[in-house]
Amino acid sequence: MKCDACGAEFGPSQSGVVPYRCGLPNVTLVNVQVRRCTACDNYAVDIPHVDALHRCLAHAVATRVGRLGAAEIKFLRKFLGLAGKDLAVRFKVEPETVSRWETGARPIPGPAEGLLRVLALCERPVQDYAALDGLLLRTRKAGPANPKVSATPRGDTWAVEIGAA
Numbered sequence: 001m002k003c004d005a006c007g008a009e010f011g012p013s014q015s016g017v018v019p020y021r022c023g024l025p026n027v028t029l030v031n032v033q034v035r036r037c038t039a040c041d042n043y044a045v046d047i048p049h050v051d052a053l054h055r056c057l058a059h060a061v062a063t064r065v066g067r068l069g070a071a072e073i074k075f076l077r078k079f080l081g082l083a084g085k086d087l088a089v090r091f092k093v094e095p096e097t098v099s100r101w102e103t104g105a106r107p108i109p110g111p112a113e114g115l116l117r118v119l120a121l122c123e124r125p126v127q128d129y130a131a132l133d134g135l136l137l138r139t140r141k142a143g144p145a146n147p148k149v150s151a152t153p154r155g156d157t158w159a160v161e162i163g164a165a
């Protein structure tokens with residue numbers, strides 16, 4: 001295996017510690033297999049289960065005590081697979097506002113931060129987000145207050161319909 005920076009050979013794979021550039025500051029991968037270049041300081045790292053790694057990082061950030069930092073907001077947004085403008089639409093703010101949250105130019109309001117944390121905590125962000133997205137979009141349209149709700153037993157659970165005639 002050759003170094004993609006200088007073309008020299010990589011050394012043998014060894015367990016090591018390397019920084020992980022995922023957009024979050026100060027993330028370190030520990031006990032991962034690393035091959036270091038014999039000629040320059042480049043290295044190649046084998047990252048197993050990348051999806052799980054990102055999910056666990058997002059979980060750690062979303063459950064962290066204290067306000068989210070700019071880099072954390074951007075990381076969670078990207079983890080959710082959303083462009084800045086997509087998040088802006090969902091959170092009913094201007095795209096520039098999201099940009100300011102992500103550069104630290106303006107603090108994210110508490111409710112928006114809470115919603116971002118909840119979204120990131122969804123086990124499968126894309127699927128769960130779709131449901132929540134629908135909910136958020138529906139709240140925009142004028143609808144009746146106190147709509148009829150029907151609850152029907154179905155197996156060991158219930159089928160609940162809102163707005164049923």
Ligand SMILES: [Zn+2]
Pocket residue numbers: 003004005006007008037038039040041042
């Ligand atoms: Zn090299």
